[in-house]
Amino acid sequence: MLTVYRGTIVHTKSFNEFESLKQGFVAVENGKIIGVGDDYEDWLSTTKIDRTTLSEVLLTEFQFLSPGFCDGHIHAPQYAQIGLGLSVPLLDWLNKYTFPTEAKYVDQEFALGIYKSVVEATLRCGTTLASYFATNNLESTLILAREAARQGQRALIGKVCSNCNSPDFYVETTDESVKGTQSFVKAIRELNNPLVLPTITPRFALSCSKELLRELGNIAKSNDVHVQSHISENLQEIKVVKDIFKTSYAGAYDEAGLLTKKTVMAHGVHLEDDEIALLRERGTSIIHCPASNTNLNSGLCDVQRLINAGISVGLGTDVSGGNSVSILHALNRALDVSKHLDFFNKQDIFGTGPAKTPNRDYQQLSYKQAFYLATLGGAKALSLDHITGNFAVGKEFDALLVDVSILEKPHRTLTVDELVEKFIFTGDDRNITAVFVAGKCVKGSKWETN
The missing domain is CATH 2.30.40.10 (Urease, subunit C, domain 1)
Structure with missing residues (x-):
């Protein structure tokens, strides 16, 4: 008909x-x-x-x-703890709240209940396309994929990979992570559902060894699949990554072959100019997560700076660093952040000094531009704008x-x-x-x- x-x-x-x-x-x-x-x-x-x-x-x-709305960055298992622990910085929040919660997903019955709820909630809020982080557990991650398929949501699903700098109760070996990711890609493709696609998901550079990042880069390349992770979210996190990898945050991913035209990186709050140039060269996109960046005291991401530099940008709820599964809520928070940056640039809030020179030409995001980020911008960032x-x-x-x-x-x-x-x-x-x-x-x- x-x-x-x-x-x-x-x-x-x-x-x-x-x-x-x-x-x-x-x-x-x-x-x-x-x-x-x-x-x-x-x-x-x-x-x-x-x-x-x-x-x-x-x-x-x-x-x-x-x-439909596109949520370019959401942690499905963290729906179980939404609204909790948002008064502490990122790394403390991960250790106190997030890692213990995600470790529970070895229980498949528990996983099914939460994943059913998060897909229902995001669809109710208009999210027709979501890029989900799951957990390290392969079996429960496949439950999320099957649930998205059952409910009819378009989704990128990622089995999280982390083999270091994580609690003993929630860490993999390199071999477990690599083999689990390979099995995951194969299993998703065997679902034979065009709405649900696999995405390679190193949690972030800090939780993966150089060897694991390289192996994940090889899997992404050999299977021509999407990649998602985090970048330059928090100043403390950035310092530790630089100390370990002896390069920039973007450089750590690039050396592993993980920056591609099918890669999205969440946050990008504190990207340096040379990192932005590298992301643009690789065709890698950024997902702006304004609620999480504020809740976890990470900073204010200058979306206009990224877009003016030629980076594709979408929006993410980043549940549960973000406190709502609604992209409409994220859209409003993005407008708030843009207004705040405008205040800083035009009201001398920055103060004096070469590192804090106000940008008198800064332009706020309009609600129509933010609407783009929530729809076509997100689809483009996820390399699915030819479909939706x-x-x-x-x-x-x-x-x-x-x-x-x-x-x-x-x-x-x-x-x-x-x-x-x-x-x-x-x-x-x-x-x-x-x-x-x-x-x-x-x-x-x-x-x-x-």
Whole structure:
């Protein structure tokens, strides 16, 4: 069945290109977009499609259709501890809260319960594409992959690798990590589900030996798969990495062959200029995690600096360093960070000195640019923008039906920009009344299509 959604349509074409169609349409067949625009009658005439053979869905004046959200960095097992331990720095938080929690996932029944909940929660909040860290445990990581497939979420899944600088109760040998990763890639591919892909996942350089990083780089290259990890999140962490690897944080990954066009690195708060140049050369992307960077006292990431340097950037919740699974929440926190950086640059908060020279030309992120980071920007960062991220013809229909009148009906008719702005600044998961992945409705059965 061919289904056409008619009403307000919004999406982005690039960081600075936001497209809105007040009386638009998106035509979907077999899960893929076959038409989009603002002249439905002309499209019908041109394509010679018989109107009686299709289904039309008419949006109300307070609804709009948006691309699905992309969470480029989320730790699925940490959903069990969300909201806890956010008053301590990163390395202390890992040792006191995170490692003990993740070690519990040897219990597959426990793992199934948490992973079922985190996929449900992220879908409810509009995340149609997620890049998940799991744990060191192979069997429970496969449970996460199967759960994402069962619920119909598009996902990159990573079995975490760490063979050093970790607690005795939560560490692997190099051989265990390598063989477990190889088995994991094979098992994910045997699921034969196009929505779920494997991603090589060294926890971070600090928890992996040089040998393990090289082996993981070889696996990524030989299998042509994605890579995810952390970079330059915390100043203490950066110092320890430099002491061990005798190079920059980015250099440690690059020497292992882990910086590729399919690599995403979370955070990038304190990247040096030469590191940014290296990431750009390799085609590696950054996932901005504003909530976590604030909660764990890591710092303020200057997204504009990265984008101006040619780095692809997406958004991540970084649960449970982040305290919400909602990318809409992350979008708002990204705007907050950008405003704070603007204050620092234009109100002399930096003080004096060559290392703290204000940037009078700094530009805040607009809500439309942040919307890009949450949708197409994330898909591009994850090297999946040929499949999802906006409503370009040929892409799969990953979408949200948003209704800004759910919580409180506006007192007047809103423009398209006002609909989007109101959702961004006052909305939550309750405003997302339907979620589609590859044309299938995974939330809001009333709106099911092919």
